[in-house]
Amino acid sequence: MKKRTQVDMIREALADRIVHGYLRPGDPLDETSLAAEYGVSRTPIREVLRQLETIGLALSRPHRGAIVASLTPRQLDETFVVMAELEALSARLCATALRGEGLHALQSLHEGGAGAARTNDVAGYRLHNERFHAAIYAGSGNAFLEETALAVRRRLAPFRNLQFEAFQRPELSHREHARIVDAIVSGDGEAAASAMRAHILIVREAVDAVDLASER
Template sequence: MGDGVTKRTQADMIREALADRIVHGFLRPGEALDETTLAAEFGVSRTPVREALRQLEANGLALSRPHRGAVVTTLSEAELDETFVVMAELEALCAKLCAQHLSGAALQDLMALHHRGASAAAENDIMAYRIHNERFHTAIYAGSQNEFLERTTLAVRRRLAPFRNLQFEGSHRPKASHAEHAVIVDAIIEGDAERAAAAMRKHILIVRKAVDDVAPESVGSTIGGARS
């Protein structure tokens, strides 16, 4: 029983480490997740690595290929389009509810959070802006004051995280993203729910196009046939 607890703890640790690498762009869509290599890196047997990969699959961040091991999730172009459409509508609803519910100090906090991303955007500091971007969108989800919507939106975001992170490798994409965020924040502060929703929807669909512009090779393959 003790061994089982140890293995679960190791698996959770490995899953969290790999998920962090995927979400922050260190592991890219289609990249292999080799059990033997990972076991050596983390100093464990292949059993907790295998369990960690299963957990990543359950979260939509990895894909197991028969007889070829696991890779970071790759989606076909159609699947990516469909998922981004859902993402855009969920985030638009979050922004709409923020505009309806946030007031006072909460609005000031959102504005301050947005401004904290300015330097990373201006300097094209991709890693710093990725972190800021995640915090910004997470704050919008929480600001909806709808826990079910927040959980649902976070789940879809995890599915798209590897692709959303790719966008920032485009020319001055952090600066453009920050400008798009400003339109969303202004609408929320003014309490204009429909404009906030429209601005967020437009932003997410711009992100979808940016993924193709930066790394068209990351799409176009089916879930069952990721590029190696």
């Protein structure tokens, strides 16, 4: 197996663990442990960590090793504000761009998350949530907006995933999604944008609630 292939596979595996919340902000990314886990030398692991740092999922600390990226409260606030506006714009454009089968597909996708939301299936709802938001980006019909939103979402993914540790958060999130979908189906771009913006800012509050609970 070529070194590059090793790096790609390990980077994708670690990124998946970070994005899905198995590794949380601040968790160590120890070179020796990771090398042993994946059966490689520390050289490809160093390259993996460098690449994760480039996309904002890891933070390298001199003489102390790498950790899963964390943000200060101010940085989180600033990034979530940007994310909220990107997603609000995506929802607004969706309301005018989606028609016919596109609307039916979005409704079906939303309804597909009802079971996970109702049973508080955190892992299942996380996956559904990713698909739902990706569909909104794609439905905007603007490829640059979709690319930009996905990049910011990737940066915030470890923190967005924390929200589902809050009490009954999947169920509440699904209700918020319903308001977004209803506005898009009605063709009301402003209502769709407003509902999406409110949803993302609620996510920010939920992240704080989980962090405060974990400190008690």
